[in-house]
Amino acid sequence: MLDLKVLTQAVGDLEEEDVMDLLNGFVETKPSEAEAQVAVVACQDGMAIVGDLFEKGEYFVGDLIFAGELLTEAINVLKPVLGNQENVVAGTILLGTVHGDLHDIGKNIFKSMSEAAGFEVIDLGIDVAPETFIKKAQECNPKIVGMSGVLTLAIDSMKETVAAIKAAGIDAKIIIGGNPVTTEACQYVGADRFTTNAAEGVKICQEWV
Template sequence: MIDFERLKTAMGELDNDTVVALLEKLMAEGGEGADQALAACQEGMNTVGDLFESGEYFVADLIFAGELMTQAMDIIKPAIVASAGGNVGKMLLCTVQGDMHDIGKNIVKAMLEAGGVEVVDLGIDVAPEAIVKAAKEQGVKVIGLSGVLTLAIDSMKATVEAFKKAGLRDDVKILIGGAPVTGEYCSYVGADAWSLNAAKGVEICRSWLN
């Protein structure tokens, strides 16, 4: 059995070599304790979030944390038997129409998943109608819209309008995030909240899901 406390610390410190070595050891020994390992990784990701909040980590660290978490999941996935960390709920996430940027969205996704949120990722350049359709089909009440280009603002607005048109606006909470987003743009778009940083975005989504 591996040292889960050490795994958690290594994940928080983004110590790639230690995380990989510990998880590979666990798998080599038959995979027992994979659920605990996953929980330790998720706790480590919470540390990453805390260090971001305190200003010690920044975006590059979050990108790397997402990469490391994905790598960790790939190693232990075959041995995972139950959902660890609890399921907080399900939400939808995408980069809006006309915008191909996915880094910000992926950071938010990794942090949400590490926090036990099931994320339906619709990808990039997603049309308003496709977002509404997916929300309906999946029964999702929380929507995260991401974008980097200034034109994403208009797509975000069009998405909010599409929810109104479908008669679903009051059923969903919509968060917008990404470089061009501001308080003024949030009002213009008609979203419920906005965020420039992933950690705050995750916090808002989790509060809505709870």
């Protein structure tokens, strides 16, 4: 029987070998889809530990990147016993780094974590113009639009993009993330929520759906 607490802690400690051993042994027992979903939640709880340690300064960006890769690897092990994933998509997130900013580490971490949480993520990449966000949003009708930026200038690009999205009548929740975002910046931009922590950002998206 899979010890969920041990699995959660192994993910939180970034012990890749332990996580894989636990999950491969679990899959060999031919668990039900419901049991596999519980294992996914345990892995996600481990990511919450990672996020907390990053906020405390005990983990660094490299650890976050590795954690995102570890979570993706864990989900891939579980996929054969998770059944038809098309039926459990939590929602669609349209994601991109805004115009004028070329950073993508935080965006990519958020993408990995969101996909592991059951979201379909459409990643537009970096330096994404407002019209590109709008065109794709009209095509795929996402529940959530995520905008990332590291540079201070990204705040004005986010504001411009949010205004364009609302003017186009696109009905989606908007979350922004990155080093320069604050409560004040979120209000200025016109976004629904903000985060500087990828794990927290996924939790917010889960609340919305």
